[in-house]
Amino acid sequence: MVSAAEARVWDALAEVSDPEIPAISVVDLGVIRSVQVDAQAVRVELLPTFIGCPAVAIMQQQVTEKVRSLALADEVEVRVSYAEPWTSERITAEGRKRLRSSGFAPPEAAPPAAGLEELMVLSGATCPYCGSRNTTLENPFGPTLCRSIYHCDACRQPFEQFKTV
Numbered sequence: 001m002v003s004a005a006e007a008r009v010w011d012a013l014a015e016v017s018d019p020e021i022p023a024i025s026v027v028d029l030g031v032i033r034s035v036q037v038d039a040q041a042v043r044v045e046l047l048p049t050f051i052g053c054p055a056v057a058i059m060q061q062q063v064t065e066k067v068r069s070l071a072l073a074d075e076v077e078v079r080v081s082y083a084e085p086w087t088s089e090r091i092t093a094e095g096r097k098r099l100r101s102s103g104f105a106p107p108e109a110a111p112p113a114a115g116l117e118e119l120m121v122l123s124g125a126t127c128p129y130c131g132s133r134n135t136t137l138e139n140p141f142g143p144t145l146c147r148s149i150y151h152c153d154a155c156r157q158p159f160e161q162f163k164t165v
Helices: 004-013 056-069 093-101
Strands: 032-037 041-046 075-080 135-139 147-152 158-162
Touching: 004 032, 004 041, 004 056, 041 056, 056 075
Parallel strands: 041 075
Antiparallel strands: 032 041, 135 147, 147 158
């Protein structure tokens, strides 16, 4: 059961935007693994989307500042954790909606045979602007490891697709 203090932390973290895509929070992105609050400290466990993700240090700083602003304890610890791998399934329904409304195609469900050890690049993706599946993979290497670049042949818009991990 989540304590009232832990609930306050989760609510506050829902206001912390992902540094690369401000339309989605770190909670909706699924990078917050756990929150613990006791009399001495608030501890937050942060799961990076990928090892070497350039946004991790910024997320860690923003989460630390937000939790400190709650004044729940003297110590705030935001620890980067590799206790379990982050997967695209951790993105909430609200997060997927926010990605789409910002022009990003959310990751699609992995086929049952797909392993989590590799990124899944789809030959086509659903356009976040018009919903068409008439899309073409332009480049499997987007601006970050977790995204690919597509072009929609229906509405003629380029867009980024989050890779399924």
